[in-house]
Amino acid sequence: MSTLLPFRRRAQAAAPDxxxxxxxxxxxxKFISIEGIARRYPAPGGKTTTIFxxxxxxxxxxxxxxxxxxxxxxxxxxxxxLAGLEAPSEGAVIVDGQAIAGTSLDRAVIFQGHALLPxxxxxxxxxxxxxSRWRKAPKAEIEARxxxxxxxxxxxxxxxxxxSELSGGMKQRVGIAxxxxxxxxxxxxxxxxxxxxxxxxxTLQDEVRRICVETGQTVFMITHDVDEAIYxxxxxxxxxxxxxxxxxxxxxxxxxxxxxxxQLHHAPGYYALRNHLIDFLVSRSKTLRDAMPxxxxxxxxxxxxxxxxxxxxxxxxxxxAPAPRRx
Amino acid sequence: xxxxxxxxxxVLSLALLAAILLIWQxxxxxxxxxxxxxxxxxALMGQTATTGKSAMPGPLDVAATIWGHLKDxxxxxxxxxxxxxxxxxxxxxxxxLGYGLAVIVAIPIGFLIxxxxxxxxxxxxxxxxxxxxxxxxxxxxxxxxxKDSSLSAIFVIFICSIWPMLINTVFGVASTRKEWLNVAxxxxxxxxxxxxxxxxxxxxxxxxxxxxxxxxxxxxxxVAAEMLVGGTGIGYFVWNEWNNxxxxxxITSILVIGLFGMVLDQLLxxxxxxxxxxx
Numbered sequence: 236m237s238t239l240l241p242f243r244r245r246a247q248a249a250a251p252d253x254x255x256x257x258x259x260x261x262x263x264x265k266f267i268s269i270e271g272i273a274r275r276y277p278a279p280g281g282k283t284t285t286i287f288x289x290x291x292x293x294x295x296x297x298x299x300x301x302x303x304x305x306x307x308x309x310x311x312x313x314x315x316x317l318a319g320l321e322a323p324s325e326g327a328v329i330v331d332g333q334a335i336a337g338t339s340l341d342r343a344v345i346f347q348g349h350a351l352l353p354x355x356x357x358x359x360x361x362x363x364x365x366x367s368r369w370r371k372a373p374k375a376e377i378e379a380r381x382x383x384x385x386x387x388x389x390x391x392x393x394x395x396x397x398x399s400e401l402s403g404g405m406k407q408r409v410g411i412a413x414x415x416x417x418x419x420x421x422x423x424x425x426x427x428x429x430x431x432x433x434x435x436x437x438t439l440q441d442e443v444r445r446i447c448v449e450t451g452q453t454v455f456m457i458t459h460d461v462d463e464a465i466y467x468x469x470x471x472x473x474x475x476x477x478x479x480x481x482x483x484x485x486x487x488x489x490x491x492x493x494x495x496x497x498q499l500h501h502a503p504g505y506y507a508l509r510n511h512l513i514d515f516l517v518s519r520s521k522t523l524r525d526a527m528p529x530x531x532x533x534x535x536x537x538x539x540x541x542x543x544x545x546x547x548x549x550x551x552x553x554x555x556a557p558a559p560r561r562x
Numbered sequence: 563x564x565x566x567x568x569x570x571x572x573v574l575s576l577a578l579l580a581a582i583l584l585i586w587q588x589x590x591x592x593x594x595x596x597x598x599x600x601x602x603x604x605a606l607m608g609q610t611a612t613t614g615k616s617a618m619p620g621p622l623d624v625a626a627t628i629w630g631h632l633k634d635x636x637x638x639x640x641x642x643x644x645x646x647x648x649x650x651x652x653x654x655x656x657x658x659l660g661y662g663l664a665v666i667v668a669i670p671i672g673f674l675i676x677x678x679x680x681x682x683x684x685x686x687x688x689x690x691x692x693x694x695x696x697x698x699x700x701x702x703x704x705x706x707x708x709k710d711s712s713l714s715a716i717f718v719i720f721i722c723s724i725w726p727m728l729i730n731t732v733f734g735v736a737s738t739r740k741e742w743l744n745v746a747x748x749x750x751x752x753x754x755x756x757x758x759x760x761x762x763x764x765x766x767x768x769x770x771x772x773x774x775x776x777x778x779x780x781x782x783x784x785v786a787a788e789m790l791v792g793g794t795g796i797g798y799f800v801w802n803e804w805n806n807x808x809x810x811x812x813i814t815s816i817l818v819i820g821l822f823g824m825v826l827d828q829l830l831x832x833x834x835x836x837x838x839x840x841x
Contacts, residue, residue, distance in 0.1 A: 320744055338747045350741035354763045354839040363759065367749035399840040417749070 265329070266296035266453060267317070267421065271534075272326030274312050286312055287480040288325065289533045292472060297451040301464035303512065304474030305520055310457045314425050317455060318344045331420065340368050343419035345427045349410040351398040358394040361385055361413050368417040384416035385409070388442060404435035408442070415446065422447070424456040428463065440466055441496060448492070461512045465505065466496055473515050475524035482536040483523045486511065489541045508541050583621045590616040619810045627810040628817070642802060644794070646818060652794040654822070656712070656787075657780050660719025664776065668724045669769060672731025673757065676765070682732060689729060697722030697783045701790055711791035718787045723776040730772025734765030766837035774830040781823045796822075 273288035286309035294300050302310050315321040317328060319338035327334045330341070343364075351360050361381035369377065385394055388408040398406055407427060414422055427443075428436040444467055447454055458464050464471045471486040489504040499505060531537075592615035599607075619627075635647025675681045697718045704714035738761050746756045788797025796819055803811035 318748055320747060338750060340748075340750050342748070344744070344748045346741055346744070348741055350739075350745050352742060352745070352760065352763070353841050354837075364749055367751050367755075397840070 264295050265293040267294040268329040270327050272323035275324045285479050291534045299454045299469045301456050301468035302472040305476050308474040308477040308480035314423050318423050341420040343414035345410050345414045345424040347425045349406040353398050356395050357409050361416050364413045365416050384412040388412045404431050422452050422454045426457050476520050484537045484539050487540040587620050590618045590620045624810050624813050627814050649796045649799040653784050653796040656716050657784050660716040661723045661780050663720045664723035668727035669731050672728045676732040676735025693725040715787040715791050719780045722783045723780045726775040727772040731769050734768030738764040770834040777826050
């Protein structure tokens with residue numbers, strides 16, 4: 236496991252009282268706080284299967300958080316609980332100082348399968364969301380807002396097409412426009428690009444990143460794709476395998492906020508981060524579930540802030556030209 | 563390509579029609595004078611005996627009858643002699659009433675049952691038992707309780723139309739995609755708005771399929787029901803003409819019943835196309 240060590244464990248290195256100020260968020264920072272949630276299902280023989288339990292996760296306002304883990308670790312369940320579509324068996328989710336109860340227009344969901352209403356046009360789908368948000372708004376205002384959201388995702392001109400006339404990428408754009416059109420406090424995305432081809436996925440990632448940076452949107456996103464997480468996320472939450480999945484660690488993305496997808500792999504720290512994530516998915520997601528470190532505290536999962544690895548440092552030193560850094 | 567096929571299919575249809583009419587005409591044409599007989603006796607026996615003419619009318623006879631009906635479809639000369647248009651209007655009116663009532667009852671109830679898995683299971687045995695009952699089996703009960711033959715016929719149409727619509731509405735509503743319902747939930751759409759903006763459009767194609775099955779059954783049943791209750795309607799007309807031994811009129815009504823059944827089916831097919839959405 237020596238390959239993982241370019242990362243310092245801040246929470247463990249520091250004394251507990253100091254750590255509170257650095258790795259733990261103060262209460263005012265916690266825009267969203269997942270507090271000890273669990274999800275259990277009845278299993279045959281009167282037993283219960285615990286997908287996850289005692290799961291704690293704070294999120295800051297304006298933060299882009301990606302959750303990575305293998306199938307069955309309950310990622311989608313976490314997202315559904317955040318959305319209010321499912322209720323946790325235990326625990327609570329606090330958003331902006333209030334425990335959530337059910338779904339809310341403040342938390343918009345971008346569904347994996349776009350979930351557009353096929354009998355409505357692009358405009359109709361987005362306007363449906365807008366009119367749900369502003370019930371008494373005049374029709375012209377609803378249309379104007381919907382058109383603005385459609386233009387934001389680059390679909391101006393396709394307002395009157397039906398979803399069946401759109402490509403997969405365009406459908407997902409409509410899904411994004413629908414979510415953005417209601418000015419949500421939080422955007423929840425459940426593997427939104429997993430059904431798309433690589434080229435389309437890349438373009439949409441750019442779009443989402445641009446929109447989120449521009450609007451300062453708080454985003455929680457589930458993904459399988461390590462590169463997607465590196466490109467989009469400020470922090471990456473790693474889940475161990477299920478059942479009884481845990482938040483193994485929270486990785487702070489060291490890459491600068493202003494990123495360029497095409498130059499990402501030249502950024503210092505990129506490979507260390509990528510290797511760390513892949514190592515986690517390949518082996519540690521399983522070994523950690525079976526044996527968590529003795530000092531593991533589910534209320535404060537270890538926060539890991541990668542610094543330059545030796546390989547990065549060598550690469551920078553060895554290269555004659557300065558490594559392209561985009562600030 | 564499709565135009566070419568359509569054209570060829572049309573030509574083939576016409577050729578088949580010509581062939582059928584020709585065979586029909588040949589099959590019923592007379593065999594000529596059969597045997598010499600006393601002229602008075604021959605006059606008494608009619609052409610069937612004297613010239614070997616078939617008792618079955620030929621296409622030309624039927625065409626003449628149809629032309630007669632078309633010239634004056636709405637005459638009314640007493641209870642047993644009304645134009646075919648009037649009889650059809652009675653039948654269509656009964657179907658419209660019974661079927662309309664069934665729509666009003668079946669779709670809202672189907673909606674409620676479909677939204678509740680509990681109701682769906684609780685009511686399933688009733689629906690399963692009542693569905694296969696021939697609608698005419700209800701006739702005595704209807705006559706006994708309603709005490710009006712015309713209303714009883716409408717009731718029979720109602721009871722036979724209700725099941726396919728009810729079952730399809732329940733199925734369509736219950737199988738509304740979870741993700742569409744989740745969209746409505748995340749948008750905090752209230753139950754009424756959700757029913758009309760998500761569930762109804764999602765279930766509409768299935769509901770229309772049920773309505774189309776129902777109108778077919780209703781049109782089948784009205785003929786039989788009117789034969790039983792008598793008085794008016796195309797079913798009564800058929801039975802009356804059978805008692806008159808007017809085979810041309812019986813054949814004419816068969817054609818007219820088929821034609822109107824097709825029109826009703828096509829009307830609903832068109833409505834179905836309006837609500838069907840491609841995915």
